[in-house]
Amino acid sequence: MLALVNGKILTITDGVIKKGTVLVEDGKIKALGADVEVPSGAKVINCRGKWVMPGLVDAHVHIGIWEESVGWAGNDGNEATDPITPHVRALDGIKANADEGGLKAALENGVTTVQILPGSANVIGGTGVIVKTVPKTSVDEMVLVEPSGMKVAFGENPKRVYGVDKKVLPSTRMGVAGIMREWLYKTKTYMEKKDRFKDEPDKLPEKDLRLEALEPVLRGVLPMRVHAHRADDAITAIRICEEFGIKMSWEHATEGHRIADLVAAKGIPAVWGPGLNWRSKWETRERTFETLKTMYDAGVKIAIQTDADNGKIGFLPISAALAVRDGLPEEEALKAITINPAEILGIADRVGSLEVGKDADIRVTNGDPLDPRSRVELVLVDGEIVFSR
Amino acid sequence: MLAVKGKKVITITNGVIKDGVILIEKGKIKAIGPDIKIPDGVKTLKAKVVMPGLVEAHCHIGIWEEKIGWAGSDGNEATEPATPHVRALDGIKANADEGGLVAALQEGITTAQVLPGSANVIGGTGVVLKTAPKSTTDEMVIKDPSGMKIAFGENPRRVYGVEKKVMPSTRMGVAGVLRDWLQKTKNYLEKKERTADDPEKQPEYDLKLEALAPVIRKEIPFRAHAHRADDVATAIRICEEFDVDMSWEHATEGHRIADYIAEKGVPAVWGPSLMARPKWEMRELSYDTPKVMYDAGVKFAIQTDAVGSSIRFLPICAAFSVKHGLPYDYALKAITIVPAEIMGVADRVGSLEVGKDADLRLLNGDPLEVMTKVQKVIIDGEVVHSL
Numbered sequence: 001m002l003a004l005v006n007g008k009i010l011t012i013t014d015g016v017i018k019k020g021t022v023l024v025e026d027g028k029i030k031a032l033g034a035d036v037e038v039p040s041g042a043k044v045i046n047c048r049g050k051w052v053m054p055g056l057v058d059a060h061v062h063i064g065i066w067e068e069s070v071g072w073a074g075n076d077g078n079e080a081t082d083p084i085t086p087h088v089r090a091l092d093g094i095k096a097n098a099d100e101g102g103l104k105a106a107l108e109n110g111v112t113t114v115q116i117l118p119g120s121a122n123v124i125g126g127t128g129v130i131v132k133t134v135p136k137t138s139v140d141e142m143v144l145v146e147p148s149g150m151k152v153a154f155g156e157n158p159k160r161v162y163g164v165d166k167k168v169l170p171s172t173r174m175g176v177a178g179i180m181r182e183w184l185y186k187t188k189t190y191m192e193k194k195d196r197f198k199d200e201p202d203k204l205p206e207k208d209l210r211l212e213a214l215e216p217v218l219r220g221v222l223p224m225r226v227h228a229h230r231a232d233d234a235i236t237a238i239r240i241c242e243e244f245g246i247k248m249s250w251e252h253a254t255e256g257h258r259i260a261d262l263v264a265a266k267g268i269p270a271v272w273g274p275g276l277n278w279r280s281k282w283e284t285r286e287r288t289f290e291t292l293k294t295m296y297d298a299g300v301k302i303a304i305q306t307d308a309d310n311g312k313i314g315f316l317p318i319s320a321a322l323a324v325r326d327g328l329p330e331e332e333a334l335k336a337i338t339i340n341p342a343e344i345l346g347i348a349d350r351v352g353s354l355e356v357g358k359d360a361d362i363r364v365t366n367g368d369p370l371d372p373r374s375r376v377e378l379v380l381v382d383g384e385i386v387f388s389r
Numbered sequence: 390m391l392a393v394k395g396k397k398v399i400t401i402t403n404g405v406i407k408d409g410v411i412l413i414e415k416g417k418i419k420a421i422g423p424d425i426k427i428p429d430g431v432k433t434l435k436a437k438v439v440m441p442g443l444v445e446a447h448c449h450i451g452i453w454e455e456k457i458g459w460a461g462s463d464g465n466e467a468t469e470p471a472t473p474h475v476r477a478l479d480g481i482k483a484n485a486d487e488g489g490l491v492a493a494l495q496e497g498i499t500t501a502q503v504l505p506g507s508a509n510v511i512g513g514t515g516v517v518l519k520t521a522p523k524s525t526t527d528e529m530v531i532k533d534p535s536g537m538k539i540a541f542g543e544n545p546r547r548v549y550g551v552e553k554k555v556m557p558s559t560r561m562g563v564a565g566v567l568r569d570w571l572q573k574t575k576n577y578l579e580k581k582e583r584t585a586d587d588p589e590k591q592p593e594y595d596l597k598l599e600a601l602a603p604v605i606r607k608e609i610p611f612r613a614h615a616h617r618a619d620d621v622a623t624a625i626r627i628c629e630e631f632d633v634d635m636s637w638e639h640a641t642e643g644h645r646i647a648d649y650i651a652e653k654g655v656p657a658v659w660g661p662s663l664m665a666r667p668k669w670e671m672r673e674l675s676y677d678t679p680k681v682m683y684d685a686g687v688k689f690a691i692q693t694d695a696v697g698s699s700i701r702f703l704p705i706c707a708a709f710s711v712k713h714g715l716p717y718d719y720a721l722k723a724i725t726i727v728p729a730e731i732m733g734v735a736d737r738v739g740s741l742e743v744g745k746d747a748d749l750r751l752l753n754g755d756p757l758e759v760m761t762k763v764q765k766v767i768i769d770g771e772v773v774h775s776l
Contacts, residue, residue, distance in 0.1 A: 156460045159459070159460075159463075160459070160460075162468075163459075163468060164459055167468060167553070168468050169466060169468040169469055169472070170466065170468070171465070171466055171467060171468050172462070172463040172464065172465065172466045172475070172480055173463040173479055173480035174452075174463055174466055174472075174475035174476055174477065174479050174480040174505060174513055175466035175468065175472065175475055176479075177475065177476065177479035177480075178466070178472060178474045178475035178476070178479075178513070178596075181474065181596055182474060182596045182597075185594050185596050186594075188594070189593050189594045196588060196589070203589070230482070231484070231524070231525075232481065232482045232483060232484070232525075232526060235525045235526065235527065236479045239478075239479070239527065258484070258524060259524045259525065261524070262524055262525060281460065282457050282458075282460040282461065283460060
C-alpha cells in the first residue's frame with residue numbers, strides 16, 4: 001500500500017482538496033480525502049507543497065508508431081499506398097520499448113493514457129488503440145481498448161497524397177466523400193448478406209478483412225475518429241455518419257469556432273489540437289486557442305490533443321494553459337486533458353480523475369499543473385511509481 | 390415584416406410596376422403591386438429599381454475556392470472518367486469569407502447551381518443553393534441533387550487521352566464510356582426490379598449506379614457540358630437512346646444548331662462569354678449566339694461558369710447580348726426566371742410573385758447598365774448585403 005500525503009489534490013470530478021491523502025492499493029485508488037487515515041505499514045510519500053492530480057489523457061497521438069529520430073525505418077503511421085485500409089491496426093505498428101522517445105516523453109510529463117491512431121493520409125486509415133504509456137515487453141500488455149476507433153480523414157491530406165502525388169482518386173473533397181460512401185455501402189451489403197445466409201454456409205460471402213474491420217463502425221459500436229480541420233469537412237463527415245448511423249468524434253477541429261453550436265447540438269465531441277504547431281497548411285490557417293472557449297461556451301465536449309509526435313506530448317498541459325489564457329475556464333481546461341478525453345474514449349470508468357476504485361494513475365507536480373514552470377516529480381501508473389525525480 | 394418600395398419594380402413574369410411596393414413576411418413575398426398599403430411601423434427600404442435576385446444556373450463557386458490552389462480545388466475528381474457517385478455538396482466551402490460567395494452576394498446573385506467540373510465524362514451531381522453563407526452548406530441548399538454533370542469534347546479527351554493515355558482519347562470514346570455506364574445502370578435497375586421479391590438474386594448495391602438511377606428514372610437531368618454543336622448532337626443522340634433529360638451547358642456553338650435544339654426542346658445554359666477563347670472548341674464564342682437561339686425559340690439561360698469567369702459578370706453578359714440583338718426583356722429573363730425553370734426551382738425563385746421567396750436586388754439604376762450599383766440584396770427576407 002502507498003499513501004500520498006499532504007498534497008493539494010485536484011480530483012477533477014469532485015473539486016479540490018487543499019491538503020489531503022490518496023491511498024493506493026492493488027493498482028487502484030482505495031481512498032482519498034482530507035481526513036484519510038494512513039494504515040500502518042503503508043509506504044508514505046510526503047507531497048507537502050505539491051499538486052496531486054490524475055495522470056493526463058491524450059486522445060489523439062502517434063507516439064511509438066512514428067518513432068522518434070529513426071526516419072523511414074520507424075515510420076509506421078500511414079499506410080499511404082491505398083486510400084482505403086480499414087484492416088490495418090495501429091497496434092501492429094507500435095514500438096513499446098522503454099527507450100522510445102514518445103513514450104519516454106509521455107511518462108516524464110505524466111501523460112499516462114493515450115489513444116494511438118493511424119495517420120491521416122488515407123480516407124479510411126485503420127483502427128486505433130488506447131494504451132497506458134508504461135513500456136512493457138509487448139504492446140499488448142499496455143492496451144486498455146483495442147480497437148478504439150476507425151481513423152478516417154477529410155480535406156487536404158488524402159487529396160494531396162492521392163490526387164496530387166499519385167494522380168488517383170481522391171483528388172477532391174467530393175472524391176473523399178464518394179469513396180468513403182462506397183466502402184460503407186460495401187460493408188452494409190456484406191453484413192446483409194452474412195445475415196441472410198447465416199444458415200446456409202455455402203452462400204455466405206467470403207470473409208473480407210477490410211469489410212470485417214468496418215463492420216463494428218456500421219453497427220454503431222466503434223466510432224469513427226474523423227480527421228478534419230475545416231468546418232465544411234466536419235459537416236461532410238457528419239452528413240455521411242448520419243446517413244449510415246455511425247458515431248464519430250471530430251479530431252483536430254481547427255475550425256471548431258465556426259460550427260460550435262451545430263457540433264454541440266449533434267452531441268459530437270471535439271478533440272482539438274495540436275495547438276502549438278504553426279499553421280503549416282491552408283486548412284489550419286484559422287488555428288487559435290480561442291476556438292476552445294468558443295466550443296466550450298456552445299456546449300461542445302472538448303478534449304485537447306497534441307497529435308504527438310507532430311506536436312510534442314509534453315505540450316499537453318501548456319496547451320491547456322494557453323486555452324485558459326484565451327478564455328477557457330481553468331477547471332474546464334484541466335478536464336480537457338483528463339476526464340473529457342477519457343469520456344470521449346469510453347474509459348472514464350478507469351482513468352481521467354481521482355476517484356475511489358479508479359486506476360491509480362497519478363501525477364505529482366511541484367506547482368500548478370497549468371504553470372509551465374511546474375515540474376513533474378512523480379508519476380504513478382496502476383499504482384506503480386514509473387517516473388520520479 | 391419588411392416593405393420594399395421601388396420607383397420601378399421589375400417582376401420579370403408580370404411586367405414592370407411603377408411606384409410599386411413589395412411586402413415581405415417570413416421570408417416570402419406576401420403582396421406586390423402599385424397600391425399596397427404598408428402597415429404602420431413596418432421597416433421600409435427604398436430603391437429606384439427593384440428586381441428579383443439573379444439566378445446563376447452554372448457555376449463552381451465554393452468548390453473551386455479562390456486563391457488557394459490545390460488545397461481548395463475540389464471541382465474535378467479528375468482521376469477516373471466516371472465518378473457519378475461524387476457530390477458537389479461534399480466539396481463546397483460555405484464560409485462567409487469565400488470569394489465566390491462574397492462576389493455573388495455583392496452582385497445580387499442569390500441562387501446558384503454549383504456543379505462539378507468537366508474533366509470527367511460523368512462528373513457527379515450538382516446542387517442548387519442560396520448564396521447567403523450559413524454555418525453549413527446543407528442549410529443553403531434548395532435542391533440536391535439538381536442534375537448529373539457529364540462532359541463532351543476537349544476536356545475529358547485532354548485529361549484522360551492526352552495526359553493519362555487512357556480512354557477516352559476521342560469523341561467516340563467519350564460517347565462509348567457514357568453509353569457503357571448508362572447501359573450498366575439500366576441493367577442494374579432492371580435486375581433489381583426483376584428480383585424484387587427474391588432478395589438472394591438482387592444485385593449488390595452499387596453506389597455509382599445508384600447515383601445514375603435518378604437520371605434513368607428522369608428525376609434529374611444530365612447537365613451536358615459541350616461547346617461544339619456536334620458534341621451536343623451526340624449528347625442528344627445518347628439521351629434519346631436512353632430516354633433521359635438534359636440541358637446543354639455552355640452552348641458556345643448554339644448558333645449552329647439553334648433550330649435543332651429548339652425542336653428537341655433541349656434548354657441551353659449559354660456562357661461563359663466575358664473571357665478570351667481559351668481553346669479550339671470555343672473559337673466561335675460570340676454575343677450573337679443568344680439572339681440566334683432566341684429567334685429559333687430555344688429556351689436558354691446565361692451563365693458565368695464562375696470561377697471560370699467571375700460571377701459578377703452575369704448582368705454584363707446579359708447586357709452585351711442585348712447589344713448584339715437579344716431583346717431586353719428576354720435578357721433579364723435569361724438571368725432570373727429561365728435558369729430557375731431549367732433547374733426546377735421556378736416555384737421559389739426567379740421572379741417577384743406572391744408566395745415566392747423574398748430574394749430581391751435593389752438598384753440605383755437600370756439592371757443592364759454597367760454603372761448601376763447594387764445597393765441592397767435580400768435573401769429569404771433578410772438583408773444579406775448592403776452598400
